[in-house]
Amino acid sequence: MTDLLTVDFMQRALIAALLVGTVAPMVGIFLVQRRLSLIGDGMGHVALAGVAIGLVTGTAPVLTALVAALVAAVVIELLRTRGRTNGDVALAVIFYGGIAGGVVIISKSPDGTPANLMKYLFGSILTTQRTDLYLFAGLALLIAVTTWVLRPRLFAVANDEEYARAVGIPVLPLNIVLAVLTATTVVVAMRVVGLLLISALMIVPNAAGQLVARSFSSGLRWAIGFGLVSSVGGVALSYPLNTPSGGTIVLLAVGLFVVTALVSGVLGRVGGRRHDVAERHEHEHDARCGHPAVPHGDHVDYVHDGHLHAAHEGHYDEHGAHHHEDSIAGRDGANASGTTAPTTGTRP
Structure with missing residues (x-):
């Protein structure tokens, strides 16, 4: 691990992972809001056909994959919005057509084998070249800036498309922009995570x-x-473990999700148990109820049966035991001063 940063291809891979780990969730959050979590897979399969075209024609696979994914992004959105085919069917058609086209096209390459596609399907840190890194950095910057500038409008459309259209927001152009951002993110990530796994880094x-x-x-x-x-840690772990970077990244992301779910679940249960001790009774405490009022921070506790109760959302929370002598003193002090306790108290 100490010599990780001294290896050229690992330096490039870590930089690419940094770019992907930043922009993939930025785009993915809108896909989650729109319940289009699997659209990244569809884009990845079309990008695969673009990679195959690049390998057969001798063109840079990154550029041909980007063109293919962008065209597919616009077609999918137009079919979903204006065509008779719904979004799921349109995705399925693009999904299977892309991967089938990629396999058929690559069979026409000089090598005549689809094995060359494996590094694009599942990622390979060895394939990230310096020229690719420059292109990835430019695309990642474009994705980040566009997403950040348009995030209020993208959120409005993702949250309620009909309302956004009613208030004059250009829904179709924004949906196309989001599809284009998704396609570009897929191409940026294909060398590190792989076309079949990039959707996981956008969603998980x-x-x-x-x-x-x-x-x-x-x-x-x-x-x-x-x-x-997930991205940087996955690439860093894949080096000493000698494992594929894409799979390691996704497994780390899934592991973080599982740990987060377990911890948040435990904390939620602990908080719920603490709240279960809240007192519920028919009696309503106020200045005329006869129970001493004891100031406590920014609210008022009432002494009832030797316990301190604080009003909280329609019930009373237990704030500990209270001695009878203190209750008498608190009530006498209140009566002597001529003040009355407020009718309700709030708890932070």
């Missing part, structure tokens, strides 16, 4: 982020964090 970090986030913005930040840990 977002699924983990939603378990701990309280808003869309925080969910996006958590997703990017999980994506970076």
Whole structure:
């Protein structure tokens, strides 16, 4: 691990993983909102056909894959929006047509074998060249800037397409932009994660982020964090473990999701158990109920049967035991001062 950064191809792979881990969750969060989690797979299969065209014609596979994925992105969105074929069927047609076309086209290459596609299907850190890295960096910057600038509108469309259309937001152009961003992300990630696994890096970090986030913005930040840990950590682990980078990245992302789900579940149960001790009774505490009122921070506790109760969302939470002498003193002090306790108290 100490010589990890001294190897040229690992340096390039880590930089590519950093780029992919940042932009994949940024695009994926809108796919999750729109329930299009598998669209990345469809784009990946079409990109595979583009890679095959590049290998057969001697053109850079990254460029031909990008062109094929962009064309498919626009076609899918137009079919989904205006065609008679619904979105799922359109995805399926592109999905299977892309991978079948890739296998058939690559069979016409000089080598005559689809084995050359394996490094694109599942990723290979050895295939990331310096020129590819420059292209990936430019595409990743374009994805990040576009997503960040358009995120309010993309969120509005993903959350409620009909409402967005009613208030004048250009829904179709934004949907096409999102599809294009997805296609570009697939191409950026194909050398590190692989065309068959990139969808996982767009979706799984977002699924983990939603378990701990309280808003869309925080969910996006958590997703990017999980994506970076998964991508960079997966590439770093694949070197000493001698495992494929794509599979290691996805397994790490899934592991982070499982751990996050378990921890959030345990914390939720612990919090629920603490709240189960809340007191429920018919009596309503106020200034005329006869129970002493004891100031406690920014709210008021009432002494009832030797216990401190605080009003909280229609019930009373237990705040500990209270001695009878303190109750008398608290009530006498209140009466002597001529003040009355507020009718309700709130708990932070």
